[in-house]
Amino acid sequence: MKIVVLIKQVPATDKVKMDEESGTMIRDGVESEVNPLDLYAVEEAVRIKERIGNGVEIHVISMGPKKAEEALRSAIALGCDRAYLLSDRKFAGSDTWVTAYTLSAAIRKIVGDFDLILCGERATDGETGQVGPEVGAYLDLPILTYVSKIETLQDRKIIAQRAVEGGHEVVESPLPVLISVVKEINTPRMPNFSGKMKAKKAEIPVLTAEDIGADEARLGLKGSPTRVVKIFRPQVARKGTVVSCVGNLQGAVDGLVDFLEEKAMI
Amino acid sequence: MKERDYSQYKGVWVIGEVREGQIHAVSYELLAWGRGLADALAVDLAIVVLGKDIKDKVDELISRGADKVYVIDHPELEHFRVDPYSNILTALIEEYKPEVLIASATTMGRTLMPVLAVKLDAGLTADCTGLEIDPEERLLIQTRPAVGGNIMATIKTPVLRPQMATVRPKSKRPLPPDPGRKGEIILKEFGPEWLTSRVRRLDFIKEESEGAPIQDAECIVAFGKGLKDGRHVQLMQDLARIFEGSLGASRNATDLGWIPYSHQVGLSGKTVSPRLYFAFGISGAVQHLAGMSSAETIIAVNSDPEANIFNVADYGLVGDLFEVVPLLISRLKEKGKEA
Ligand SMILES: Cc1cc2nc3c(=O)[nH]c(=O)nc-3n(C[C@H](O)[C@H](O)[C@H](O)COP(=O)(O)OP(=O)(O)OC[C@H]3O[C@@H](n4cnc5c(N)ncnc54)[C@H](O)[C@@H]3O)c2cc1C
Ligand SMILES: Nc1ncnc2c1ncn2[C@@H]1O[C@H](COP(=O)(O)O)[C@@H](O)[C@H]1O
Numbered sequence: 074m075k076i077v078v079l080i081k082q083v084p085a086t087d088k089v090k091m092d093e094e095s096g097t098m099i100r101d102g103v104e105s106e107v108n109p110l111d112l113y114a115v116e117e118a119v120r121i122k123e124r125i126g127n128g129v130e131i132h133v134i135s136m137g138p139k140k141a142e143e144a145l146r147s148a149i150a151l152g153c154d155r156a157y158l159l160s161d162r163k164f165a166g167s168d169t170w171v172t173a174y175t176l177s178a179a180i181r182k183i184v185g186d187f188d189l190i191l192c193g194e195r196a197t198d199g200e201t202g203q204v205g206p207e208v209g210a211y212l213d214l215p216i217l218t219y220v221s222k223i224e225t226l227q228d229r230k231i232i233a234q235r236a237v238e239g240g241h242e243v244v245e246s247p248l249p250v251l252i253s254v255v256k257e258i259n260t261p262r263m264p265n266f267s268g269k270m271k272a273k274k275a276e277i278p279v280l281t282a283e284d285i286g287a288d289e290a291r292l293g294l295k296g297s298p299t300r301v302v303k304i305f306r307p308q309v310a311r312k313g314t315v316v317s318c319v320g321n322l323q324g325a326v327d328g329l330v331d332f333l334e335e336k337a338m339i
Numbered sequence: 340m341k342e343r344d345y346s347q348y349k350g351v352w353v354i355g356e357v358r359e360g361q362i363h364a365v366s367y368e369l370l371a372w373g374r375g376l377a378d379a380l381a382v383d384l385a386i387v388v389l390g391k392d393i394k395d396k397v398d399e400l401i402s403r404g405a406d407k408v409y410v411i412d413h414p415e416l417e418h419f420r421v422d423p424y425s426n427i428l429t430a431l432i433e434e435y436k437p438e439v440l441i442a443s444a445t446t447m448g449r450t451l452m453p454v455l456a457v458k459l460d461a462g463l464t465a466d467c468t469g470l471e472i473d474p475e476e477r478l479l480i481q482t483r484p485a486v487g488g489n490i491m492a493t494i495k496t497p498v499l500r501p502q503m504a505t506v507r508p509k510s511k512r513p514l515p516p517d518p519g520r521k522g523e524i525i526l527k528e529f530g531p532e533w534l535t536s537r538v539r540r541l542d543f544i545k546e547e548s549e550g551a552p553i554q555d556a557e558c559i560v561a562f563g564k565g566l567k568d569g570r571h572v573q574l575m576q577d578l579a580r581i582f583e584g585s586l587g588a589s590r591n592a593t594d595l596g597w598i599p600y601s602h603q604v605g606l607s608g609k610t611v612s613p614r615l616y617f618a619f620g621i622s623g624a625v626q627h628l629a630g631m632s633s634a635e636t637i638i639a640v641n642s643d644p645e646a647n648i649f650n651v652a653d654y655g656l657v658g659d660l661f662e663v664v665p666l667l668i669s670r671l672k673e674k675g676k677e678a
Binding site: 084109110168169170173197198199200201202203204205206207209210211215216217218219221232234235236237238239240241242243244245246247255256257297298299300301302303304305306307311313314315316317318319322323325326327328329330332333334336338339 | 358418421422425445446447449450452453454456457458461462463464465466480481484485486487488489490491492493494495496497498499537538539540541542543544545546551552554555558582599600601603606607608614615632636637638644649650651652653654655656657658659662663666667670671674
């Protein structure tokens with residue numbers, strides 16, 4: 074069985090710094106990490122491999138700058154077998170649609186036949202959650218989003234639960250299938266020593282647009298149907314009232330009740 | 340990219356949602372979004388709904404803003420499944436050629452729209468909080484938060500059609516119904532080859548919790564680690580009940596197992612925009628704010644006057660939630676009696 078995991082390297086969210094004047098993100102010196110929600114996809118792949126044992130191979134793919142190789146090494150440290158980095162100036166500025174096109178071209182070319190593609194629910198930087206289902210659509214796969222549990226995986230079939238509004242939907246799909254997972258699915262492990270050694274030594278091929286045989290007109294900023302025309306800083310601070318309850322509990326709570334009435338909330 | 344003629348693309352379409360056999364409220368929110376856009380473009384607003392036994396339930400879609408309602412009513416369409424929904428919608432959109440296509444950023448919209456974007460060869464912007472029309476270019480201006488709410492991005496789709504976006508549930512109020520509004524209901528038929536699905540739905544495990552799913556809730560009573568113990572969730576529930584609200588939680592509170600993960604608000608949880616959001620004992624980490632800062636009104640109670648949550652609160656109380664909440668509940672109950 075061949076499993077493909079898609080991971081993205083993102084700026085560590087709690088370290089994001091903004092240039093207050095220009096309203097842009099300061100990228101210099103900001104640490105990067107594996108998109109936290111992709112670690113659940115990696116973990117689930119590794120668990121499947123541990124459960125089924127021999128014959129399961131996990132291929133992890135990321136598109137990004139050279140530096141994204143670090144993310145791929147950490148996936149190997151966690152138990153993935155092979156990693157590929159898609160990196161080319163021609164990929165720069167891709168929106169989700171083009172990212173998904175590029176990833177699916179790479180999957181076709183380098184992995185060939187596969188049984189399962191796992192990805193995260195969304196990336197913490199772009200936060201679109203679109204890339205997974207778009208890859209599924211490009212590859213014409215059945216798609217299971219928001220998967221919170223894999224119940225069974227046998228006889229070329231998967232039964233899984235999807236966390237949707239109001240509960241969990243139990244669904245069955247043939248393989249191959251694309252799955253995006255939510256945090257509920259597992260608790261990701263930390264890498265162990267032998268994993269780290271393996272990661273250090275792993276060869277990670279860097280693939281270009283040409284290597285994956287992609288149509289250049291569909292790549293990067295040029296190929297992207299959507300355009301970011303402006304970036305600005307949201308007004309987060311509200312001009313709210315803050316009241317202390319110290320020695321004034323009754324007054325503070327009454328004030329709150331009045332406020333709620335004023336806002337027609339009660 | 341393919342050179343295609345998009346000059347025939349005209350009109351605004353929204354994709355309605357049916358849950359448990361009923362038109363879901365996000366459909367009316369979408370009509371409110373779509374009405375504004377259609378008026379700005381001086382075109383018709385259409386809504387398309389797929390479901391089972393729904394054709395007699397669509398009148399309100401007209402009274403709340405639709406000019407046209409396309410209905411595909413079939414037992415096989417009772418629940419959202421990617422294959423039949425995306426095949427049918429692709430065919431309809433290629434037939435009617437709307438210039439704008441909007442869905443809600445629910446689990447359905449967020450699954451369906453990316454698939455449609457690929458099938459239709461069109462661009463898609465996720466989870467918008469603002470949509471407008473640029474009057475000169477007649478383009479859809481899409482605004483969405485990114486990077487954990489640290490930035491807002493304004494996005495356009497200059498060439499391809501339709502211009503597609505999902506909008507955050509609860510980010511707009513439905514229009515009041517106008518019983519005099521006129522509109523057209525169009526029933527569309529699709530044969531069995533359109534209705535097959537590779538994915539089968541075997542079962543649905545309903546979550547036993549009071550209140551609506553948090554993405555749909557008008558009021559959310561959220562708590563963090565400051566609640567100290569899972570036993571105290573009951574106190575939160577008591578307050579939520581008064582507002583007919585739902586319970587939300589910080590990651591720390593879900594990690595401690597006080598409440599299922601489906602209630603987590605924030606970067607690795609749900610993004611919510613209720614009318615009223617209470618934050619009890621939540622410090623206000625950026626990752627939490629990413630999920631709730633677009634709420635209409637935010638009330639925060641925290642014992643630490645320096646807590647970051649106060650920076651986004653409309654009304655903040657520095658105090659012990661175990662003193663504030665019981666008193667608040669009794670005050671509200673008194674009000675209830677008065678009313
Ligand atoms: C990649 C990533 C993703 C994340 N995603 C999320 C997410 O989706 N959602 C999320 O919430 N967090 C998320 N986090 C975690 C986030 O950074 C914070 O750690 C978390 O939100 C803190 O939860 P808290 O406010 O409940 O706990 P704490 O930060 O411990 O705050 C508890 C608060 O309770 C107050 N308090 C204590 N006792 C009382 C009392 N008696 N009365 C009133 N107030 C009291 C304290 O003053 C304090 O402010 C994420 C972090 C990372 C790195
Ligand atoms: N550049 C990328 N390289 C590899 N996988 C990606 C990339 N971008 C997104 N993904 C995958 O798609 C998921 C959704 O991402 P997004 O649509 O950007 O929120 C992520 O959790 C990843 O699994």
